[in-house]
Each structure stands twice: as C-alpha cells, then as structure tokens.
Amino acid sequence: MAIYRRNYKPYAGPLTPAWSRWFILFRYSRRNLFRSKFMTGLFVVCFFYPMLCLLQIYLAHSVSFLEQIGIPSRVIAIDNEFFFRFMGVQGVLAFLMTALAGPGLISPDLANGALPLYFCRPFSRAEYVLGKSSVLAILLSQMTWVPGLVLFAMQASLAGLSWTWSNLWIAGSLVLSSLIWIAILSLLAMALSAWVKWRIVAGALLLAVMFFGAGFAQAINTVMRAEWGHFFNVAYLMTTVWNSLFRVDTEHAIPVVEAWIALLVYCAICLGLLMRKVRAYEVIR
Amino acid sequence: MKKTVKGIWWAQIKAVIRLEMKKTFFAKRGLWIYLVAALPVLLFIAYAIATSSQQNRSASVARQGVKRLAYQDLLAVKPGMTSEEVMAILGKPPITFHWTEDRPTQDGTNGSIRVNHEDFHYSDGQNDLFVGLANGKVESLNIRQGINLGQDSIMFAAVFQFFFLRLAVFFGCLGIFMNLFRGEILDRSLHFYFLAPMRREVLMAGKFLAGLLATCTIFGLSEVLQTIAFVWHFPPGVRDYYLYHNHGLEYAAIYLGVTLLACVGYGAFFLVAGMMFRNPILPAAAILIWEGINPFLPSVLRQFSVIYYLKSFCPVDIPASPGTPAVFALLISNSNPVPAATAILGILIVALIALYVSSVQVRRMEINYTTE
Amino acid sequence: MNDRIVFEDVSKFYGEILGVNRINLSIPAGITSLVGPNGSGKTTLMNLMTGLVRPTRGRIQVLDYKTDDPENLFKILGYSTQFDAFPKGLTGFQFVYSYLRLAGRTSESAEQMAWRAIERVNLVDAARRNVAGYSKGMRQRIRLAQALAHDPKVVVLDEPLNGLDPLARSEMIALFRSTAAQGCYVIISSHILHEVDVISDQVILLSNGYVVAEGPIHNVRSEIQEHPTQILIRCSQPRELAAKMFEYPQTIEVSIHKDEGGLLLKTRDADRFYLTLNEMAVNGIDIESIAPADDDVLSVYEYLIGNEEAVR
Numbered sequence: 001m002a003i004y005r006r007n008y009k010p011y012a013g014p015l016t017p018a019w020s021r022w023f024i025l026f027r028y029s030r031r032n033l034f035r036s037k038f039m040t041g042l043f044v045v046c047f048f049y050p051m052l053c054l055l056q057i058y059l060a061h062s063v064s065f066l067e068q069i070g071i072p073s074r075v076i077a078i079d080n081e082f083f084f085r086f087m088g089v090q091g092v093l094a095f096l097m098t099a100l101a102g103p104g105l106i107s108p109d110l111a112n113g114a115l116p117l118y119f120c121r122p123f124s125r126a127e128y129v130l131g132k133s134s135v136l137a138i139l140l141s142q143m144t145w146v147p148g149l150v151l152f153a154m155q156a157s158l159a160g161l162s163w164t165w166s167n168l169w170i171a172g173s174l175v176l177s178s179l180i181w182i183a184i185l186s187l188l189a190m191a192l193s194a195w196v197k198w199r200i201v202a203g204a205l206l207l208a209v210m211f212f213g214a215g216f217a218q219a220i221n222t223v224m225r226a227e228w229g230h231f232f233n234v235a236y237l238m239t240t241v242w243n244s245l246f247r248v249d250t251e252h253a254i255p256v257v258e259a260w261i262a263l264l265v266y267c268a269i270c271l272g273l274l275m276r277k278v279r280a281y282e283v284i285r
Numbered sequence: 286m287k288k289t290v291k292g293i294w295w296a297q298i299k300a301v302i303r304l305e306m307k308k309t310f311f312a313k314r315g316l317w318i319y320l321v322a323a324l325p326v327l328l329f330i331a332y333a334i335a336t337s338s339q340q341n342r343s344a345s346v347a348r349q350g351v352k353r354l355a356y357q358d359l360l361a362v363k364p365g366m367t368s369e370e371v372m373a374i375l376g377k378p379p380i381t382f383h384w385t386e387d388r389p390t391q392d393g394t395n396g397s398i399r400v401n402h403e404d405f406h407y408s409d410g411q412n413d414l415f416v417g418l419a420n421g422k423v424e425s426l427n428i429r430q431g432i433n434l435g436q437d438s439i440m441f442a443a444v445f446q447f448f449f450l451r452l453a454v455f456f457g458c459l460g461i462f463m464n465l466f467r468g469e470i471l472d473r474s475l476h477f478y479f480l481a482p483m484r485r486e487v488l489m490a491g492k493f494l495a496g497l498l499a500t501c502t503i504f505g506l507s508e509v510l511q512t513i514a515f516v517w518h519f520p521p522g523v524r525d526y527y528l529y530h531n532h533g534l535e536y537a538a539i540y541l542g543v544t545l546l547a548c549v550g551y552g553a554f555f556l557v558a559g560m561m562f563r564n565p566i567l568p569a570a571a572i573l574i575w576e577g578i579n580p581f582l583p584s585v586l587r588q589f590s591v592i593y594y595l596k597s598f599c600p601v602d603i604p605a606s607p608g609t610p611a612v613f614a615l616l617i618s619n620s621n622p623v624p625a626a627t628a629i630l631g632i633l634i635v636a637l638i639a640l641y642v643s644s645v646q647v648r649r650m651e652i653n654y655t656t657e
Numbered sequence: 658m659n660d661r662i663v664f665e666d667v668s669k670f671y672g673e674i675l676g677v678n679r680i681n682l683s684i685p686a687g688i689t690s691l692v693g694p695n696g697s698g699k700t701t702l703m704n705l706m707t708g709l710v711r712p713t714r715g716r717i718q719v720l721d722y723k724t725d726d727p728e729n730l731f732k733i734l735g736y737s738t739q740f741d742a743f744p745k746g747l748t749g750f751q752f753v754y755s756y757l758r759l760a761g762r763t764s765e766s767a768e769q770m771a772w773r774a775i776e777r778v779n780l781v782d783a784a785r786r787n788v789a790g791y792s793k794g795m796r797q798r799i800r801l802a803q804a805l806a807h808d809p810k811v812v813v814l815d816e817p818l819n820g821l822d823p824l825a826r827s828e829m830i831a832l833f834r835s836t837a838a839q840g841c842y843v844i845i846s847s848h849i850l851h852e853v854d855v856i857s858d859q860v861i862l863l864s865n866g867y868v869v870a871e872g873p874i875h876n877v878r879s880e881i882q883e884h885p886t887q888i889l890i891r892c893s894q895p896r897e898l899a900a901k902m903f904e905y906p907q908t909i910e911v912s913i914h915k916d917e918g919g920l921l922l923k924t925r926d927a928d929r930f931y932l933t934l935n936e937m938a939v940n941g942i943d944i945e946s947i948a949p950a951d952d953d954v955l956s957v958y959e960y961l962i963g964n965e966e967a968v969r
Contacts, residue, residue, distance in 0.1 A: 099566065198471060203566040204459065211573060212452050216324060219448035222440055223332045293761040300758035307746055473742035479709055480738075481759035482731035482807075648725075652709040653671065654740070 021123060025131025026138070033101050033135065042100065043139075046093045050147035053086055054154060061158040078155050083170050084246040086148060087177050091238070094140045094185060095210065101139065102189025103202030105132045110277065111197045119280035129190070129274055136186040145178035173245040181238055184263060187270035188234075194277035210235060227253040231262050238263065297483045301491025302498065308468075309461055309499035318457045322507035325449050329441075329514035337518045339413075340431055346408035349379035354407060359414040359428060366423045368403060371416055378405035378416075432519060434527055438536070441515055442601035445540055449511070450595060451576065454504050454547045461500050462555035463565045465492040466647075473654045485647040493556055493640065500548040508544045512537040536600050543598045550591035550632045553639035560646040591635065594628040659721050661685055662706065662811065662842060667715030669701055675866045676701035680715070682861065682871060684844065688837045690853040691846040692958060693863030699846040700739060702863070703813050706844070707736045719811055720842075731760070735804035739815040741796060743788045749799045750775065750784040756803050774806035775799075779828060793820035801829065811842040818847060830856050850955045862958065874957060884960045885909045886927040887950035890934075891919040893943045901942070905933055921950060 016024070034040050059066060060076040109115055118128055152171045156164040188209060193202040213232050220229030230236045230253050240252050240259040252259070309315055347354065354375060361374050372378070382404040387397040405416040411431035417424050430436070469475035478488050516524050516533065527533040558568040576592045587593045623631065662684040669676035677698040691699040704710040705717055708724035717723070722730045743752060753774055757767035775784045778798040783791065788799060797820045804812055814833075818826050833856060837843045847853045853860065854874065862870040892898055899911045899920050907930055910923040924930045927949075934947065951960075 099570070200467070200471070200564055200566060203564070204456075204569060207566065207570060207573070208456050212321070212456055215448045215452040219325065219328055219444045222443050223328050224335065296761045296763075297759055300755065300761075303758070304744060304755055308744075312745065469744075472745070473740050474744050476709060476738055476740055477744050477756070478759065479727065480707065480731060480736050480803075481756060482728055482761070483759055484728045487728075649711075651711060652704065652740075 015122065018122070022127040022131035022134065025128065026134045029105060029132060029135045030139070033104070033139075039100060042097060043143075046090070046097065046143045047147065049086070049089045049093070050151065053082075053151050056082075057151060057155050057158065078159070080167075080170055080173075080246045081248055083148065083152070083174060084242060084248050086151065087144070087174065087242055087246070088239075090144045090147070090178075091181055091242075094143050094181060097139065097143065098136060098185040098189045099203050099206045102136055102186065103193040103199045103206065105135060105193060106190050106278070107193040107197050107199045107202055110194060115278065116280050125275070125278050128278060133186045133190060136189065137182055140182045140185065141178065144182065145175045148174040148178065170246070173247075177242050177245050180241065180263065183267060184234065184238065187267050187274070191270035191273040191277075195273055221253075230254050231258075234263075234266060237266075294484070294487050297481075297487050298491040298494060301478070301488060302495040305465070305492055305495030306499070309464075309495060310502075315460065315464075318460050318503060321453050321457050321460075322503045325444060325453060326507055326510040326514055328444070329511050330517075333514050333518035336432070339429075340411070340518075343408040343413050343431060344410050346379050346406060346413065347410035350376060350407060351379075352376035354409040356409050356412055359407060359409060359412060362414065362416060362423065362426060364423050364426060368405075368418050368421050368423075371405065371418075371423060375405075375407050375414075378407055380406035382406075432523055434523070434531060437515070438601050439603055441511075442599060443603050445508075445511075445543075446596070446599055446603065449504075449508070450543065450547055451592065453507070454500070454544060455551055455573065455576070457504060458496075458500055458548060458551035459555050459565075459569050462493075462496045462552045463559035463569070465496050465556060465559060466650075467559040467565055470654060476652045479650075479652060485650070486644045489556075489640070489643050489647045493552065493643070496552050496556070497548055500552060501545050504544050504548060505541055508541050509537075512540065532600065539598060539600050543595050546598070546629065546632050547591065547595055549636050550595070553636035553643075554591065557639045557643050557646065560643055560650065588631065589635065591632060594623060594631045594635075597623040597628045598625065659718060662720065662844070663716075663718045664702075664705075665716045665718075667705060667712045667717055669705055669710060670713045676710075677705070677863070677866045680868055682868065684842065684861075685859070686837070686840055686842050687858035688833055688843045688845060688856050690857040690860045691844065691863060692850065692853055692860055696865075697863040698866040699863055700815055701866075702861075703736070703738075703815050703844065703846060707731075707734060707813055709736075709738075731809075732807070733810040734813065735807060735809035735811070736813040737797075737800040737804035737815060737817055739819070741793075743796070745789075746787070748785055748787050749780060749791065749795070749802075752788055752799055753803050753806050757806055760807055762807075770806050770808075771802075774802040777805060777832060778802045779825070794822060794825055797821055798825070798829075801832075805832075805836070809841070811844070812836060813844045815846050817845060818852060826852070850953075850958055854953045854955065860957070870957065874953065884951075885923040885925050886930075887956075888922050888924065888927065888930065889914075889919060889948050889950045890922060891945040891947075893918075893945070895920040898942050898944075905930070907933075919945075 034043075056076055057078055060078050066072070066076075109118070115128075119125070149171060152174065156167075189202070189206055192205045192209070193199065196202050196205060213234055214236065217229040217231070217233035217236065220232065221227060230240075237254075237259045240254060240256055241263065242248075243250050243252065244256040254262075352358075352375065358375060362371055384402045384404075386400045386402060388400045390396045390398055400419050401421075403418040403421075405414075405418070407414045407416070413429040413431075415425075415427040415429070417426070466475065469478070479485070481488075516527060519527060528537075554572055555565070555569070558565045558572070562568050576590055579587055579590045579592050582590075662682070664680045664682040667680040668678045675698075680702065691702060693699050701710065705712055706719060706724065708727055708730060711725065719730060719734060722733065724730060744755070747755065750771055753771040754767050757770055758764070760767075762770065772781070772784075775781055778801050780795060780798050780802065783795055788796065791799065797817065801814070801817060804814065812833075817833075818829060821829060830852065833843050833845065837858070845853070845856070857874065859871065859873050861868055890898065895913050895917060899913060899922075902908045902911050902920075902922060907924045907926040908922060909925060912921045914920055922930070931947075934944070951957075
C-alpha cells in the first residue's frame with residue numbers, strides 16, 4: 001500500500017505588490033550589469049560631455065573671465081543648437097551603452113530556458129518586458145534627459161526668468177527626444193536579443209542595424225536616385241525628429257511626420273518580435 | 286617522411302573544411318549572410334527594372350512627340366523662355382499637365398496671386414526633359430538622363446566601395462570568421478576538434494580556409510551578380526561597348542579581385558578577434574571605426590588597415606559632389622594610391638600577421654566553456 | 658619508453674578558483690577510477706591529462722607524449738568528455754567518421770573503423786540518425802565510440818556510465834574490461850561507487866582539488882589507520898570465537914551476526930589478526946569463511962572524504 005505524506009505546503013506569506021513586482025527584475029539585472037568593470041567605466045565616461053557642457057554654461061555666463069582671456073562671450077551660445085549637440089553626443093553614447101548592455105538582458109534567459117521559471121511565478125509577459133526594459137530605460141535616462149535637464153536648470157538659474165520662460169520648450173524637447181531614442185534603442189536591443197538568443201550575436205546585430213542600415217539607406221538613395229532609402233536609417237530618422245523638436249534649421253530629405261511614423265513602425269515591429277519570442281514555452285522544429 | 290606528414294596535414298585540413306562547409310553554407314544561423322550579400326544584387330536588379338521601365342516610357346513619350354528630338358534639342362530650352370518659344374524648339378509636348386497655385390505676394394502683404402502652371406514632358410527616346418512653366422514662362426527645368434555610362438560607373442563604384450566592401454563584406458566576414466572558433470565555444474563543441482590528433486595550427490588553417498571559401502563564394506558570387514544586374518538593362522550595343530571597349534570587363538574582374546582580397550584581409554582580422562576576445566563586438570566596432578577613420582590617420586598607421594589597400598585597387602574614382610564637407614571629401618578621395626603589387630603584398634602581410642597571432646592563440650586555447 | 662601516465666606537482670587554477678593542487682600521480686595500465694564528490698577536480702584532472710586545459714604549474718606526461726602535443730598525443734589517446742554538445746547536423750556515424758577523417762584516415766579506413774566502433778557500443782541501428790535526436794544514453798554511447806574508434810592505448814572516460822540503462826552499463830563495463838585486458842590504460846571517473854569497485858584495478862580519490870588516496874583499493878584501505886578494519890567471519894561457534902578474540906589487544910569490537918552464524922570484528926592490525934585466526938582454526942574452531950567487510954571503494958570514500966559527500 002502506498003503511503004503519501006503530505007509534507008508540501010505552499011507559501012502562504014505576504015507577496016510583493018503586483019504593481020512593483022517588475023522592479024525585482026530591474027534590481028537584479030542592473031546589479032548584474034554593473035559587475036563588469038568595463039561597463040562601470042563606460043558609464044562614468046558618459047558623464048564627461050555633460051560635465052564639459054556644464055563648464056561651457058558657466059563660462060558663457062562669466063563674461064568678465066571670457067573678456068580676460070580674449071574670447072567674445074557670444075562664441076559660447078547656450079541655445080537650442082547647444083542642447084541639440086548635447087543630445088547628439090549623448091545619443092551616440094546611449095547607443096554604445098545599449099549595444100553592450102541590451103543584448104544580455106533577455107538572451108541568457110531564452111538560451112538557458114529560464115522563461116518558464118519566470119512565468120510560473122505570478123509574473124506576466126508584460127511585467128517581464130517592463131522589468132527588463134526598465135534597466136535600459138533608467139540607465140539611458142541617467143545619460144540623456146536627466147543631465148540634459150540639469151544643464152537646462154543650470155542655464156535657467158544663470159540666465160534668468162525671461163530666458164527660462166521663452167526657452168522652456170527646450171526642456172520638453174530634451175525629455176521627448178530622449179524618451180523616443182530610449183524607447184527605440186531598448187526595444188531594438190531586446191527584440192534582437194530575444195530573436196537570436198546569443199548575447200554576442202545580438203550585439204553585432206544591433207551594430208549592423210545602425211551601421212549597415214545607414215549604408216544600405218545610402219546605397220538605395222544612390223542607386224535609385226531617391227530619398228526613401230533613409231527609412232532604413234534609424235539614426236537619420238531620429239536626427240530628423242530631433243531637428244524638428246529642437247527647431248534646428250536643416251533640410252530634411254524626408255518629412256518629419258514620416259520620420260515619426262517610421263520610428264513608430266520600428267517600435268511596433270520590435271514589440272511584435274518580443275511578444276512572439278517572450279513566451280513560457282517554445283516551439284522546437 | 287616529411288612529405289607524409291604534409292600529406293596528413295592536408296588531409297586534415299580538407300576534413301576540417303568539409304565539416305565547416307556544412308556549418309557556414311547550410312546553417313540556418315548563417316542565412317543573414319546570404320541576405321547581406323544579396324541586398325546589393327537586389328538593389329541593382331531593382332535599378333535595372335526601374336531604368337528599363339523608364340526607358341520604355343521615354344521611348345513611348347518620344348514616339349508621341351511631333352518632332353524627333355536629339356539630346357542637344359533638350360538642352361536648348363532655357364529658363365525664362367515662353368511656352369511658344371519652347372514649342373518652337375521642341376514641338377508640341379507629348380504630355381502636358383496643368384495646375385494652379387495661390388502664391389503669396391512678395392510685397393509683404395498677406396495677399397496672394399493665382400499662378401497658372403503648365404508642365405511639359407519631352408523625350409529624345411533616352412533622356413527626359415520636364416519643363417515647368419508658370420504663367421507661360423519657363424520657371425524650372427529638369428533633365429532626367431537615361432543611360433549614362435560615366436555616371437552609372439561612378440554609382441556602381443560608390444555602392445561597391447561604401448556599401449558592399451565596407452559594410453556587406455565587413456559584416457559577412459565578421460559573422461563567418463568570428464563564428465569559426467567563438468561560435469563553437471558558445472555551442473560548447475570546440476573540444477570535438479581539440480580531441481583529434483591534429484596540430485592546432487592545422488585546425489586553424491583549415492577553419493580559416495573554410496571561412497575564406499565560404500565568404501569568397503558568397504561575396505564573389507554576389508559581386509558577379511551585381512555586375513550582371515548592373516549591365517543587364519543596357520541596350521545590347523551599349524552593353525558591348527561598356528564591357529569590351531570601356532573597361533567594363535576589366536573593372537568587373539578588378540572588383541571581384543578586390544572582393545576576394547577583402548575576404549582574406551577582414552577574414553584574418555576577425556579570426557584573431559574571435560579567438561582573443563570573449564565578446565568580439567568591441568573589437569568589431571573598433572575595427573569598423575578604425576577602417577572608417579583610415580583617411581585621417583598618419584600614413585604609418587594607415588598601412589595597418591585593410592581598406593587602405595583595397596581602396597587603391599578600386600578603378601573608378603568617386604568625385605565629391607559640390608558642397609561635400611571637406612571631411613567627407615577626404616573620406617571619398619583616393620589620394621596616394623598604392624601600386625597593385627604593394628597593395629596585394631600589404632594585405633597578404635597584414636593577413637599573415639593576423640594568422641600568426643591566431644596560431645599563437647589557438648595553441649594557448651583551453652576548453653573552458655563558461656556561460657556566454 | 659615511459660609506460661605510465663605521470664603527473665608531477667601539477668596545479669590548475671581557474672583565476673582564483675582552485676581546480677586541482679599539487680597532484681603527483683603515476684598511473685599504470687589497467688582500469689583506474691577517479692572518485693570524488695562534485696567539484697573535487699575529476700574533470701579538471703582528465704582535461705589536464707588530455708591537454709584541453711594547461712596546468713598552471715607542474716608537468717604531465719602521457720606515456721611518451723606531452724599534453725601540449727595533440728598531434729601525437731591523440732594518436733594514442735581517446736577521450737569521452739562529459740560535454741554534452743556535438744557539432745551541428747551530424748549523424749552518429751558522421752560524428753565518429755569525421756573524427757577519424759580529422760585524424761587523417763582515408764575515407765575507406767575511417768568508414769570501416771567508425772562502423773566497428775559503433776558496433777562495439779551497440780548503436781548500429783541508430784547510427785544514421787542525427788545525434789540531436791539521440792537520448793542521453795545514446796549520446797553517451799556515441800561519445801564512447803568516438804573515443805575508442807582509433808584503438809587508442811589510453812582511454813579517458815568522464816562519467817561514462819551516466820545515462821545508461823542497467824543492460825547498457827553491464828555491456829560498457831565489459832567493454833572497459835576487455836579494453837584494459839589488452840594492456841590499455843582506461844581512466845574512468847564515476848560517482849557510482851559500487852560499479853567503480855567492481856571494475857577498478859586502482860582508484861584515485863579526490864577531494865577539493867587534492868588527491869586524498871591512490872592505488873589498488875586494498876592497499877588504500879590498509880593504509881587508513883584511523884578506521885579499524887572490519888572483517889566478517891562465518892563460523893559455527895561465533896560466541897566462543899568472540900570470547901577468544903577479546904584476548905588479543907588488536908581487537909576493538911566484535912558483534913555477533915543476527916543469524917548466529919558468524920561475527921563482525923573490528924581490528925587495528927588486520928595482518929596480525931589473520932595470523933591469530935589461523936592459530937584459532939588449528940585449535941578447533943570451525944571457520945567457514947573470512948571476508949573483509951569494508952575493503953571497498955564506498956568504505957574508503959566514506960572514511961576519507963566523508964559520509965555526507967557519498968553518492969549512492
């Protein structure tokens with residue numbers, strides 16, 4: 001006669017609130033990320049340019065000092081183009097950071113078959129994606145719009161209320177430009193990481209999407225004597241949108257609205273890929 | 286006895302190549318490399334289709350015209366001419382299009398004036414002229430040239446140098462050569478080779494040759510298909526002239542040679558990178574940037590780059606279009622080209638140095654699969 | 658001409674992590690088992706022996722060859738690793754055949770040898786199937802076939818019985834025995850102690866990267882002084898024999914068997930005990946059989962490495 005001992009008792013203690021559960025993933029992934037000294041070093045390097053900008057703002061308001069060293073104060077103009085340049089530099093660094101940090105977020109889980117372990121907890125796919133993407137979102141925010149706003153606040157405090165009031169839109173542009181870039185980078189990195197499963201290959205693919213995409217776009221434009229090739233160049237699309245957000249006068253090969261739509265389509269494709277791959281089961285053919 | 290040993294090495298190299306071929310040519314994971322190689326071919330096929338259709342349309346427009354026009358006639362129309370003057374030169378336009386515009390006045394008031402537009406489309410059977418008339422006077426002229434061998438050669442050269450060579454072959458070699466060792470470490474199957482009674486250098490040579498065979502086949506074929514797609518739409522006479530009297534065949538052979546040399550150079554680079562680095566993305570990005578900034582480097586450093594030698598071979602100079610920033614003009618320019626023999630030797634030496642480093646690395650390599 | 662596998666003061670560190678430390682071994686022909694808990698350094702020792710990892714310090718020689726000379730080493734050595742990965746897309750036959758081609762064999766000879774090796778591991782029916790579709794036991798067997806295919810003098814097998822069903826186990830054990838009987842060196846790592854006990858000519862006990870004992874199991878046992886030797890004696894008068902036993906100072910403990918047909922004795926000096934026992938037999942006690950009760954790998958493992966680590 002078989003004897004069944006009822007030793008197992010399910011956990012009956014308190015659970016983390018559902019709304020903040022994704023934060024666990026963020027905490028662990030971030031800790032994992034910064035175990036690498038190289039990553040920590042790169043993160044520190046990402047703040048060199050904002051520091052330089054801070055100095056530039058300070059100098060721009062130290063008229064007497066500039067006169068002493070013989071530089072006309074108008075040479076250092078703190079305007080929309082200054083913040084556009086800031087966004088450009090930090091955007092490139094954000095891409096580099098994503099290429100290194102992004103692919104390692106989902107691919108190890110998929111390669112080691114860890115997704116069923118996540119989803120057998122009270123944890124949804126959306127929460128999983130949110131938790132993983134929050135690592136990049138918060139990391140990239142710290143490099144883009146957060147220092148951008150600090151610079152804006154510094155300039156506002158030195159330039160006075162009238163400048164602040166008439167240039168308040170720049171703060172909005174900083175946040176919006178950063179957020180759309182962060183969304184694109186995070187989704188691309190995670191989608192590629194989920195699609196190929198290999199962290200290293202996903203990183204290479206991210207490089208390829210940017211560099212190869214830009215080259216292919218130019219090749220299309222050259223061969224077809226057209227401008228629609230730019231739709232394959234994510235960086236160009238983003239610059240077009242940034243140009244319009246920062247009101248920088250430049251000729252665009254494609255209309256801003258179409259650039260926005262193209263970027264949204266890229267996001268949608270990435271989300272589609274993610275939803276297809278991030279599942280508790282896998283169909284092996 | 287020595288001969289026997291060499292015979293065994295060669296047999297082992299062939300065995301490695303046979304195994305690797307399966308992986309590089311038929312693996313699902315490597316399909317993207319075919320896509321990368323096929324993109325420029327598809328682009329030139331699209332170009333051939335578009336140009337052919339444009340030629341048909343031009344011929345049809347020319348047939349509809351009341352006068353048989355020559356290219357010089359199309360050039361005779363100047364801005365400011367009246368519609369009558371245009372028609373006196375080119376005859377009644379075969380295709381016209383009328384539209385109106387409310388154009389703001391120039392005097393600063395908020396008013397606007399109505400402008401009547403007429404667009405004329407003429408063709409000499411090859412080239413199209415679009416004449417934009419505003420209130421009866423020529424306001425804009427746009428000539429769309431048909432087949433222009435000079436321009437088309439430059440276009441082909443630009444796509445070859447800046448897309449195919451620097452990106453398609455670069456990323457293709459990255460995918461194939463880095464995968465030779467790193468891919469097996471990730472798959473945890475490298476020990477299969479290391480357990481065979483074979484010198485590690487022989488294994489490395491076998492893998493390198495397998496990678497070379499794969500990249501040369503894929504990208505060499507791509508280059509040949511690009512050339513075929515490029516000349517396909519030319520009328521037979523123009524095609525023969527281009528191929529046999531205008532260096533067409535010679536250029537095609539040079540482009541093929543440059544492609545193969547690129548595979549050797551980049552292949553050797555990425556083989557080393559795949560062995561030395563756990564995450565080869567960083568060296569790949571570094572090589573990409575190094576190759577990109579090559580024109581700005583001092584001449585001594587420039588020699589340690591594959592593109593420096595490859596650029597010297599490219600037979601068609603790409604002129605910088607007016608208004609190109611100096612930085613980009615420098616990137617395009619092919620100043621101080623190296624003689625062909627030096628370039629070939631240079632690439633081979635760079636590749637040999639890389640292979641030597643690889644052989645040292647492969648001897649030191651240990652099987653220690655970690656979580657990648 | 659060297660006829661041993663020699664480790665001289667060999668250490669291997671993976672960064673700051675110890676693999677094995679100060680290993681000195683001289684392994685003769687026959688079946689040698691590496692025994693030790695997980696992480697004790699068995700696989701590291703095998704990888705060192707086959708040159709897959711290089712020692713941080715020390716020297717290793719396999720018969721006449723150094724381990725950094727794979728071209729010659731693997732002519733006489735076959736290694737079945739515990740890495741459960743195979744080159745993609747190969748069938749079982751192709752896996753063994755390709756290995757032989759890599760070894761420089763001609764197509765005909767490779768094919769012939771591959772089939773022979775596959776037959777030895779009893780996998781002919783599945784040989785044309787892709788390895789990716791094999792069960793764990795089949796993968797284990799095809800790795801064995803690869804290791805044995807070129808008739809090596811030294812066969813290194815990392816956990817070769819893992820994943821095999823009882824029938825396959827006994828077949829493989831017979832295979833190891835026949836290979837060793839031909840004068841080969843068969844090095845096996847295993848957790849299954851009773852099987853190791855049955856097949857091994859000598860054992861190497863490892864713990865935390867150190868060799869804690871090596872040699873024929875009986876020699877190892879006799880050198881363990883802190884644990885008294887247990888001897889099972891079957892006789893018709895166990896109580897009388899027990900009383901006599903206590904007259905000798907070497908006897909530590911005696912317990913009568915439940916069936917009253919024998920006794921279990923613990924002594925610190927087994928050699929002197931056997932002499933004493935002879936005298937008793939002469940003096941009229943009818944002794945049916947004498948057998949050491951803890952002269953096996955399991956006991957030695959428990960004594961030297963610890964009860965909690967034993968894998969049964």
